[in-house]
Amino acid sequence: MSEDSLRAWYRDSIEEHPEELHQTDPPEFLTQEEVFVKTGVTYWREEKYNDEERLKELKEEGGYKSSDFLEIRGEVGTENMERMSYKEHLHEDSEIRMVTAGSIFFEVRSCDGRWIRLHLREGDLINLPPGIYHRGALDKGDYCKLYRLFLDISEWKAFYPPEADTLPVRIQYQKEMGFLAS
Numbered sequence: 001m002s003e004d005s006l007r008a009w010y011r012d013s014i015e016e017h018p019e020e021l022h023q024t025d026p027p028e029f030l031t032q033e034e035v036f037v038k039t040g041v042t043y044w045r046e047e048k049y050n051d052e053e054r055l056k057e058l059k060e061e062g063g064y065k066s067s068d069f070l071e072i073r074g075e076v077g078t079e080n081m082e083r084m085s086y087k088e089h090l091h092e093d094s095e096i097r098m099v100t101a102g103s104i105f106f107e108v109r110s111c112d113g114r115w116i117r118l119h120l121r122e123g124d125l126i127n128l129p130p131g132i133y134h135r136g137a138l139d140k141g142d143y144c145k146l147y148r149l150f151l152d153i154s155e156w157k158a159f160y161p162p163e164a165d166t167l168p169v170r171i172q173y174q175k176e177m178g179f180l181a182s
Contacts, residue, residue, distance in 0.1 A: 006032040006043045006124070011107060011115035018086055018105070018137035022117060030116060038110040040129040040177055041118070049100050049123040055147060062096070064149040069100070073143045086137050089158040091130060092169045093151050098125040101145035109133040111179055131173025133161065 010028040032043050048054035059067050088109075097106070103121040108128065110116050119139065120126065128134055138144060150156060164170055174180040 006035060007119040007121075008032070008035050009117055010110075011117040019140050019142075021119075035108075035116060035118070038112075039108045039116060039132060040173070041108055041132070042127045043118075044125050045123050046098060046125050047123060049098060049125075049147075058098075059149060062149060064096070064151055066150045068148050070146045070148055071144075072104070072138060072146070074138075086135050087160065088133050088135050089160050090133050090164050090167075090170060090173075091128075091156065091158060092167070093130055093156060095128040095134070096125070096149040097128075098147040098149075099123065099144060100147050102143040103139050103141050104144040104146070105137045105139055107135050107137070111177055129173060129176075131167070131169040131171075133164075 008030040009023050010030070011022045012024050014022060030038070035041055035043065046054070046058070055067070058064075097120075099120045099122050101122060103119065106118045106120060106126060106128075107115045108118065109132065118126065159167055159170075171180065
């Protein structure tokens with residue numbers, strides 16, 4: 001995999017030690033296009049990830065109402081991981097994240113219910129669609145700084161399965177992805 005491309009693979013079924021790679025044996029790598037088709041997640045690289053003017057441009061270009069930075073650090077496996085939302089959840093709004101320092105794992109549920117693990121590093125930007133189940137974990141670097149963009153911060157709340165399965169945003173996501181008949 002190129003340093004300038006999305007690093008993605010199907011995750012193994014071992015839940016302990018989320019800081020490890022957790023690749024299947026043999027590894028099942030996915031391309032950026034395959035991740036999009038299976039999840040609706042978009043990815044791109046931003047070379048000017050620490051340029052304040054470029055960050056303002058990204059916010060304006062996307063029509064985002066607010067933005068902030070989130071720093072996550074600490075020993076892997078501590079309460080910091082709980083704050084990082086390793087618990088499977090979804091949101092009613094798009095989740096746009098860009099790594100500006102360090103690295104992190106994001107995991108998203110594919111159309112067949114398997115976890116896809118995305119290893120994001122500085123300059124990587126993802127957009128998770130509303131209604132997708134996901135979770136995140138620090139890698140062995142124990143540090144990540146994320147630039148977060150919000151379309152509507154008033155709706156920023158996590159919803160957890162199984163209750164979230166019946167939310168309109170979840171049902172709409174499943175229909176758009178072809179998981180459910182319209």
